[in-house]
Amino acid sequence: MNRIRIAQFGLGPIGIETLKLAATKPWARIVGGIDIDPAKIGQSLAQVTGVSALKGAKVHGSLDELLAKARPDVIFHTAVSRLKDAIAQIEPMARAGISVVSSCEELLYPPLREPLLAKRLDQLCKKHGARVLGTGVNPGFVMDVLPICLTGVCRNVRAIHVQRVVNAVTRRGPLQKKIGSGLPPAVFERRFKQGLAGHAGLKDSAALIAHCLGWKITSLTETCKAVVADHDIKTPHVEVKRGQCCGLHQHAKARVNGKVCLTLDLKMYLDAPNPHDACQIEGEPALNLVLNGGVAGDGATVASLVNAAPRILNAPPGLLLMTDIAVPCFA
Secondary structure (H helix, E strand, C coil), X not given: CCCEEEEEECCCHHHHHHXXXXXXXXXXXXXXXXXXXXXXXXXXXXXXXXXXXXXCCEEECCHHXXXXXXXXXXXXXXXXXXHHHHHHHHXXXXXXXXXXXXXCHHHCCHHHCCHHHHHHHHHHHHHHCCEEEECCCCCCCCCCHHHHHXXXXXXXXXXXXXXXXXXXXHCCHHHHHHCCCCCCHHHHHHHHHCCCCCCCCHHHHHHHHHHHHCCCCCEEEEEEEEEECCCCEECCCCEECCCCEEEEEEEEEEEXXXXXXXXXXXEEECCCCCCEEEEEEEEECCEEEEEECCCCHHHHHHHHHHHHHHHHHCCCCEEECHXXXXXXXXX
């Protein structure tokens, strides 16, 4: 089997862990990385990741610099959450005929936010033989792909309700800050309304579910409230005093023909008790799934990216949805 040539775009915590996992795969050959951090540019990936086997691959400051040295088949893209920013970074990769697996939350279902940009990227991929996929744990699995899979044994489906409770103490530092840890509650809620804080991708998960079930959403709303700490909390990344924000309670609701058919409820905060993921299908048969402990977001996100690489290369060129490729599984 010819090994898949892999490069990494974005060498933050998720990007580094993605490279480290990919380096363990017999089907992968790591050829380089891309980052804008001057301190990383020019270093070997062995220096950045601590994986000695990657000493022959370098960190480059741009895609052009990487392509002057090596040509990857797949780039793992772990840089931004917003679709416009992601497409601007990904389009040159697609133009070069390179396939991309991205952790960008809004890339899960691109037609929701940027239908024209999504159409342009899809056409670009088809022209140059590239594939682009947005995936992850949430969005990308727990609150969308998993419920969709459950409906595969249903004779009919009337509604879907998904809940996720995450103890954010176990998560990486950037996420603890993104959910408002340490901010005054009113400041966090204002930042959420400005699109500067909170979880990205909840509406996108709802849109993907509706798309797969053939539901036409007539109303899609989202709310977010700060969770206020009732005790002092200190993690390796943040320090939160009682009365400050320690996370969020975010909720999305979709109506189809005036009826609420989809609810997605996310609680993600420091010291959240009883972390779990749950899904209820109203239909025939009715289904009720609970994953006690929940799906560990950071490590599982890395796995979802790496496991998707062989599958997208077996899919036709284009801007792909998770439901366009083979069923996710360990690669």
